Amino acid sequence: MKDIRVTQLAENLINNAIALKAGENILIETTDTPDEISTELVKAVVKAGGNAFVRNSNSRVRREWIKSATKQALELRAKLDLDEMKQMQAYIAIRGADNAMENCDIDDEKMFLFRTLNEDVLNYRVNETRWCVLRWPNPSMAQGAKMSTEAFEDFYFKACLADYPKMNKAASHLVDLMNRTDKVRLVAADTDLTFSIKGIPAVPCCGNMNIPDGEVYTAPVRNSVNGVIHYNTPTLYEGKFFSNLRLTFKDGKIVDASCETGDPKALEALFNTDEGARYVGEFAIGFNPYVDAPMCDILFDEKIKGSIHFTPGRCYEDAPNGNASAIHWDLVLIMRPEYGGGEIWFDDKLIRKDGLFVVDELKCLNPDQLGK
Numbered sequence: 001m002k003d004i005r006v007t008q009l010a011e012n013l014i015n016n017a018i019a020l021k022a023g024e025n026i027l028i029e030t031t032d033t034p035d036e037i038s039t040e041l042v043k044a045v046v047k048a049g050g051n052a053f054v055r056n057s058n059s060r061v062r063r064e065w066i067k068s069a070t071k072q073a074l075e076l077r078a079k080l081d082l083d084e085m086k087q088m089q090a091y092i093a094i095r096g097a098d099n100a101m102e103n104c105d106i107d108d109e110k111m112f113l114f115r116t117l118n119e120d121v122l123n124y125r126v127n128e129t130r131w132c133v134l135r136w137p138n139p140s141m142a143q144g145a146k147m148s149t150e151a152f153e154d155f156y157f158k159a160c161l162a163d164y165p166k167m168n169k170a171a172s173h174l175v176d177l178m179n180r181t182d183k184v185r186l187v188a189a190d191t192d193l194t195f196s197i198k199g200i201p202a203v204p205c206c207g208n209m210n211i212p213d214g215e216v217y218t219a220p221v222r223n224s225v226n227g228v229i230h231y232n233t234p235t236l237y238e239g240k241f242f243s244n245l246r247l248t249f250k251d252g253k254i255v256d257a258s259c260e261t262g263d264p265k266a267l268e269a270l271f272n273t274d275e276g277a278r279y280v281g282e283f284a285i286g287f288n289p290y291v292d293a294p295m296c297d298i299l300f301d302e303k304i305k306g307s308i309h310f311t312p313g314r315c316y317e318d319a320p321n322g323n324a325s326a327i328h329w330d331l332v333l334i335m336r337p338e339y340g341g342g343e344i345w346f347d348d349k350l351i352r353k354d355g356l357f358v359v360d361e362l363k364c365l366n367p368d369q370l371g372k
Contacts (some may be wrong), residue, residue, distance in 0.1 A: 002036075005157045009211075010040035012161065013092060014048055017132040017208045022049030024089040029055045031062070032096030033136040041092065053088070059102045066114055067106055078117040085121055091129045096136040100144070100296065103239030108269050111238055115273070119326045127317045134160065134211040135299050145295040159290040159300070163370070164207025167214060167287075170364040171204040174216045174285065177362070178202035181346040184220075184283070186308065188335055188342030190230035190246065193310075195220035197283065203318050205284075214288030214303040214370075219321040220280050223252035229310055232339050233294040233301055233332035240266050241296070245331060247312075254278040254312065271312065276325030281315030284308065285344070285352075286332075289371035298330045305367050306336040306355020308344065 014020050028041050038054055045052040069077070085091070103111065125131055135141060135156075142152035182198040202218045226249055234243040242262035247254050259267055271277050288303035295301065302309045313327035335342030336355035344352040351359050356366050363369065 010044045014044035018090045020048045020050045025051045026090040027053050027088045029093045031057050032098045063102050081121045091131040093133045116326045159212035168206035173361045175202045185345040189340040193227035193229045196224040215284045215286045217284035219315045219319045222321045225249040225252045231331045276323045277327050279323045281323045282311035287365045289367040301332045302330045307334045
């Protein structure tokens with residue numbers, strides 16, 4: 001039986017998140033997803049008068065190709081992908097990821113080469129197209145969220161089909177405040193971090209770019225970050241798992257990194273990818289009312305209500321701080337009481353405590369308001 005929520009999601013992605021116009025080209029990339037979502041996306045593109053180009057792939061096949069590909073093959077693939085992307089005005093990626101650890105045994109040097117060769121493709125897609133990236137619900141994700149498959153599917157569609165116009169209106173107040181702010185301080189268990197966001201635009205994400213959505217991001221002034229942050233949310237990056245990651249900053253640079261779980265050498269290798277990997281390209285505040293617990297999937301975890309993410313690596317062009325890197329690693333700190341609590345201070349004024357906004361103009365972003 002056809003699930004009407006799939007049609008609703010596809011139409012929302014094309015008409016709202018991407019806002020596809022007649023005559024525009026869109027590349028739709030899917031990995032480990034059912035035919036139904038690709039079919040519904042193509043139908044929605046046709047209704048909008050656009051041109052759909054579809055690439056379906058399998059994560060196990062992709063892993064094997066990356067492992068066995070020569071440098072020349074990787075270079076050619078990156079060139080072909082960039083040539084294709086330059087023909088597109090829009091891009092959607094839907095990733096099922098039947099096994100989130102699929103790439104964990106690919107050689108670090110090969111993954112480094114693959115990542116750096118594809119940097120131009122990623123930069124063009126992020127900065128020159130209207131794009132949206134999302135996951136697809138499956139038993140693997142349900143297991144990560146500690147839910148039954150049916151319960152996870154219900155959660156997924158509720159989070160992905162949130163009232164984004166309402167969220168966007170509420171987020172405008174946070175955008176205004178961040179654009180007036182200089183000094184930020186984050187305080188939580190084993191965390192005391194200060195930095196400036198002065199002069200760097202705040203950008204709302206409320207139904208575009210990533211689904212589910214629900215954040216406002218900016219970037220720290222590149223050399224302004226000092227102190228310690230202890231991320232309490234486990235993370236996967238290119239198939240490598242880390243938990244309780246702790247970073248120490250001095251004048252913007254990561255000078256010490258450790259983790260409770262994970263390979264210290266792999267961690268060090270990630271931060272040695274290039275110079276920019278040891279600096280931060282994004283600071284964001286998450287507030288999707290339906291996403292409340294980590295599931296080791298960054299597209300969901302970075303939107304957790306009462307969270308922040310503080311991201312080593314590349315900055316976005318619409319919130320530029322000059323940091324360039326082949327990596328962009330969204331690391332999440334949840335500040336709700338059950339995760340140890342925490343505070344966000346803007347210019348020495350407390351604006352959020354234990355995951356709830358405490359200033360009047362921002363209380364509209366609290367879960368009891370957005371989730372109604």
